[in-house]
Amino acid sequence: MLPISFKEDNNLKKTIKADVYVGIVGIIFGIVILIMTTQFEELVNVPIGPEFFPSIMATGLITSSYVLIVQSIEDKGKKFLLIAIAILIAMTASWELLGFLIVAPIAMFLLMKLFNFENYFRMALISLVTCALVWLLFWKVLAVELPLGPMDFLYTL
Amino acid sequence: MKKLIAILLTVTLVLGVVGLASAEYPKKNIKMLCPWGAGGGTDAVLRALCLSAEKELGKTIVVENKTGGGGLIGHTSIAQAKPDGYTVGMITFELQTYKPQGTGTITWEDYIPLCLINTDAASLTVNKAWAEANKITDVATFVEYCKAHPGEVTIGNSAPASVWHIGAGLFATETGIDVKYVSFEGGAAAVTALAGGHIEAVSVSLAECRSQLDAGNVICLGYMDSARPALYPDIPTFQEQGYDIVYGTWRGLAVPKKTDAAIVTKLEETFKKATEDPAFVEFMNNGMYTIAYKNSAEFSEFLAKNAADVDATMAALGLKK
Amino acid sequence: MDWGLLLSSYGSVLTDINVILMTFLGAAGGVIIGAIPGLTATMGVALLVPFSFGMDLIPSIGLLLGVYCGGMYGGSISAILLHTPGTPSAAATVLDGWPMTQKGEAPRALAVAMFASFCGGMIGALCMTFLSPLIAQAALAFGPSEMFMLAVFGLSVIISISGKSIVKGLIAAFFGLIICTFGMDKTSGYIRFIPTNAHFLYEGIPFIPALIGLFAIAEVFSSLEGIARGEKSSAGAVNVKVDRVLPSFKDIKLIAKNVIMGGFIGTFIGAIPGAGGDISAFVSYGVSKSTSKHPEEFGKGTPEGVAAAESANNGCSGGAMIPLLSLGIPGDSVTAILIGAFVMNGITPGPMMYVEKLDIVYAVFAALLLANLCMLIVGCLGIRGFVKLITIDKKILLPSIMIVSLVGAYTINQNIQDVGLAIVFGIIGYLFNKHEIPLSPILLTLILGPMAESNLRRYVQIADGNAISMFTRPITIIFAVLAIISLIYSVYLNKKANKKEETPAEA
Numbered sequence: 012m013l014p015i016s017f018k019e020d021n022n023l024k025k026t027i028k029a030d031v032y033v034g035i036v037g038i039i040f041g042i043v044i045l046i047m048t049t050q051f052e053e054l055v056n057v058p059i060g061p062e063f064f065p066s067i068m069a070t071g072l073i074t075s076s077y078v079l080i081v082q083s084i085e086d087k088g089k090k091f092l093l094i095a096i097a098i099l100i101a102m103t104a105s106w107e108l109l110g111f112l113i114v115a116p117i118a119m120f121l122l123m124k125l126f127n128f129e130n131y132f133r134m135a136l137i138s139l140v141t142c143a144l145v146w147l148l149f150w151k152v153l154a155v156e157l158p159l160g161p162m163d164f165l166y167t168l
Numbered sequence: 169m170k171k172l173i174a175i176l177l178t179v180t181l182v183l184g185v186v187g188l189a190s191a192e193y194p195k196k197n198i199k200m201l202c203p204w205g206a207g208g209g210t211d212a213v214l215r216a217l218c219l220s221a222e223k224e225l226g227k228t229i230v231v232e233n234k235t236g237g238g239g240l241i242g243h244t245s246i247a248q249a250k251p252d253g254y255t256v257g258m259i260t261f262e263l264q265t266y267k268p269q270g271t272g273t274i275t276w277e278d279y280i281p282l283c284l285i286n287t288d289a290a291s292l293t294v295n296k297a298w299a300e301a302n303k304i305t306d307v308a309t310f311v312e313y314c315k316a317h318p319g320e321v322t323i324g325n326s327a328p329a330s331v332w333h334i335g336a337g338l339f340a341t342e343t344g345i346d347v348k349y350v351s352f353e354g355g356a357a358a359v360t361a362l363a364g365g366h367i368e369a370v371s372v373s374l375a376e377c378r379s380q381l382d383a384g385n386v387i388c389l390g391y392m393d394s395a396r397p398a399l400y401p402d403i404p405t406f407q408e409q410g411y412d413i414v415y416g417t418w419r420g421l422a423v424p425k426k427t428d429a430a431i432v433t434k435l436e437e438t439f440k441k442a443t444e445d446p447a448f449v450e451f452m453n454n455g456m457y458t459i460a461y462k463n464s465a466e467f468s469e470f471l472a473k474n475a476a477d478v479d480a481t482m483a484a485l486g487l488k489k
Numbered sequence: 490m491d492w493g494l495l496l497s498s499y500g501s502v503l504t505d506i507n508v509i510l511m512t513f514l515g516a517a518g519g520v521i522i523g524a525i526p527g528l529t530a531t532m533g534v535a536l537l538v539p540f541s542f543g544m545d546l547i548p549s550i551g552l553l554l555g556v557y558c559g560g561m562y563g564g565s566i567s568a569i570l571l572h573t574p575g576t577p578s579a580a581a582t583v584l585d586g587w588p589m590t591q592k593g594e595a596p597r598a599l600a601v602a603m604f605a606s607f608c609g610g611m612i613g614a615l616c617m618t619f620l621s622p623l624i625a626q627a628a629l630a631f632g633p634s635e636m637f638m639l640a641v642f643g644l645s646v647i648i649s650i651s652g653k654s655i656v657k658g659l660i661a662a663f664f665g666l667i668i669c670t671f672g673m674d675k676t677s678g679y680i681r682f683i684p685t686n687a688h689f690l691y692e693g694i695p696f697i698p699a700l701i702g703l704f705a706i707a708e709v710f711s712s713l714e715g716i717a718r719g720e721k722s723s724a725g726a727v728n729v730k731v732d733r734v735l736p737s738f739k740d741i742k743l744i745a746k747n748v749i750m751g752g753f754i755g756t757f758i759g760a761i762p763g764a765g766g767d768i769s770a771f772v773s774y775g776v777s778k779s780t781s782k783h784p785e786e787f788g789k790g791t792p793e794g795v796a797a798a799e800s801a802n803n804g805c806s807g808g809a810m811i812p813l814l815s816l817g818i819p820g821d822s823v824t825a826i827l828i829g830a831f832v833m834n835g836i837t838p839g840p841m842m843y844v845e846k847l848d849i850v851y852a853v854f855a856a857l858l859l860a861n862l863c864m865l866i867v868g869c870l871g872i873r874g875f876v877k878l879i880t881i882d883k884k885i886l887l888p889s890i891m892i893v894s895l896v897g898a899y900t901i902n903q904n905i906q907d908v909g910l911a912i913v914f915g916i917i918g919y920l921f922n923k924h925e926i927p928l929s930p931i932l933l934t935l936i937l938g939p940m941a942e943s944n945l946r947r948y949v950q951i952a953d954g955n956a957i958s959m960f961t962r963p964i965t966i967i968f969a970v971l972a973i974i975s976l977i978y979s980v981y982l983n984k985k986a987n988k989k990e991e992t993p994a995e996a
Contacts, residue, residue, distance in 0.1 A: 029924055030924070033657075033660070033924050033926065037660050037664075040664075040667075041663075041667075044667055044682070047682060051679065051681070052679070054677055054679065057676075057677055057946075057950070058946075058949045058950060058953070058954035059945070059946045059949050059950075059954075059956075060677070060679075061670075061674040061676070061677055061679040061681055063946075064666075064670055064938075064941075064942040064945075064946075065667055065670040065681065065682070068663050068666040068667045068670070068938075069663075069667055071659070071663040071666070072660065072663035072664060072667060075656050075659040075660045075663060076660055078656050079654075079656045079657065079660060082656060205535075206532065206535035206536060206826075208825075209829075211535070212538075212829050212833070215538075232903060233902075233903065234902070234903050234904070235902045235903075235904075236688065236689050236691065236692055236695070236902045236904055236907075237688035237689060237690075237691035237692060238673065238691055238692060240688050240691065241688050241689060241902070241904060244688070269678065270685075271673075271680070271685070271688075271691065272688070319953075322950075322951050327675070327678075328673075328674075328675070328676065328677055328678030329678045348950060348951070350947050350950050350951060351675065351676055351678075351947075352947070353675065353763065353943070354825075356762070356818055356819060356825070357762065357763060359818070360629070360762050360812075360816070360818045361632055361633070363629055363816070364629040364630060364631065364632055365632075366632030366633060366951065367951060378817070378837055378839070379816065379817020379818075379837055379838060379839025379840070379841075380816075380817065380839065380840075382817075382837065382839050382840070382841045383816075383817075383839055383840035383841055385840075451833060454832055454833055454834070454835050455829070455832050455833065456832075487678065
């Protein structure tokens, strides 16, 4: 009984390690495509250009490859670290588009979840209040206007 | 004297051999390259033509579809084939677009044009319900509407930089209107979208609009030929309506450069007779393909003028690299 | 509906020995053409059109429809026996057909495929007879935004065909969605990701060579590796005794629901111009899996999966005839050629045909029924022969498949670079297999990706950049909702299936 389960375990480890490589190759391919789409010429009179579709799909490939890597890592410490990095990257990427007051609370909420916070209501409340305070502090005290995206009207109030 | 006899003998011998050679041509089956897929319009015309030409030639003509790259691969293989007269190919309008668009370097001058077989004029066809709602009855009212609503009217075509895309562009530049061009996958798809009311107009051939035209879902405002279409004598030409636009696609035959002149003449004669074959004529009439035979010299002249026109319109449309 | 005319037209077609003979010949030829990778029903029909010029209209239509229906079924033979869809429409049949062969159930799978093909085809033909004008009007309502959402709905099937790991399915799908943009952009003519002198890639990655590489060549590579290592081949234990050429009553009961559903899905999707057998087979497979009592059996060799895919792609042949006859618009590549055959005989398909030439319309319906019948007979006669294919010694069979595959890759465009491409895809397919990344999502995305992209951009161009306005169109909304439901439900099913598998292991 023992040797068999031992052998299976080995195999499992092997495929898991291979999955990490698959993920890395996927991410590299996606990044190459993303870089290539930025080299496309701008076309006039075209609302959605030829770069739109492939760049979205490349982002999708990078994301799913990343998820595969996270899934295949057994060590919980490293796994959570990778998830945290992903949250930060996603936050940065959508910051200018969606605005600080939408992106930051969500990111903070997810990070709190990662740090084993259990009470969802308190998590939501704390992340919203903290981010709002940070925003106000930067705006009023330090005179830095964080981009708010669709909520930009707050500055005109 | 002996010398003279020798020369005469040699001359007759050479002539005889040349004569024999051309008399013997074709010794084997001829390969006919088609740059477009089996079952399409070009393929259908070419196969029907070859059936008629075989009767004249006494040898089989094998049609080979060498497709891909928007016809570029097939066109290139015709130009690069062995110039022994056993490879002939059909060249089509798209040949004129490769160089301006920057997708290929090949032009009509890379061939010996054999003959022009057919031309199909573009049409301006609109959705009937839309036309009636906006009181559009002819080209002039269409142009008027477009001028009153710049950038609103959508004209569908079969592919980017395709013959019908350029046709719509030519019409727009000649009349000074601002419209949107939307490419579909093939003329039939554009006509479907037109009949469904998803776009306002198309600039494809009349044959492609035919079934919707018969059903009364669409109406044709004008035909870009010098004469009215035989099957639809009610459709006026653009020239009649005061717009000097004659435009359409064409299909012709060509052989690689350096093909022997005697063979070119022989093939030219063969295909001239084939275009007059009643079976071929009936086929072309049924399919609404217009036979427009031109011999080698006339065809070359036609190609030169056509190439310049296409180049200019593509530049105006921003399709030129 | 003119019953007298309907009956007399049907009668005259079904009793005309010339028509029957031609249709039968067409079906037999179609099955063979369909079974050979690289030769598709489209090609068979295209090559036969010139021969049919000299014939009367109905026998020639019978011949062409025979090839069409035969080819649709023929593709499943190589899909089931050799892990290679003979035609793109049979790509979904591989999912369960090949595992059945590996389990030693090849004859059962073939019988199910044939029965489902026949029933799907009959449903299509009957729908066409009775509902044609109705469905035709619905098809006209499909503009760019509706086509885009239909493609998105089709893409939602990816989860269903991903196998165990959704993430790996998504990786395969995104890979496919990226490479389907290679070549000349269909909306603007811009050349993407390829060197400008790679002319053979201008029209995108050629589909048939890619399919041949991913399935046939990759499979041969894997087998070669296994045999070289001295592993015992799994197909060695294949049971090829054919007890019956039709499925057992128990099987028929099992697949009845899938066949009926598949037939209708196929008919409807086939009726939409620009969507054909390949898409409908995948959609039907996804729907069947979601509504099945045993969704976890899908992908492991259930007759339900084979039946769902095959009934849909054959239902499609009836569906595709609807817009052809009633609108004059071809529903797929085969009907695009058929339209030429009509025109050559002096008949323009279109709305007027129902007014002026109703007898011909009914005769075409009858010919389609006949074609399906002929396909069934050819299938019954041939099944014992087909199964012999896998009893051939692997030392002979695998190299033969390799050679036939490469020839198939060459034939489609008669271009040597396509052969090279097939080999490249063979290596990609082999690597994907090795890392348990499913291949079917790549095929699905190669079909649906271009449809989604160009229709989205077309719509945005017509709507002046306002993409959100597509959600004011009812059909678009319906498909969007369907796509969301299908996505959520198939993720749920996947979770459930994985859990089921884990529990006994822990116990």
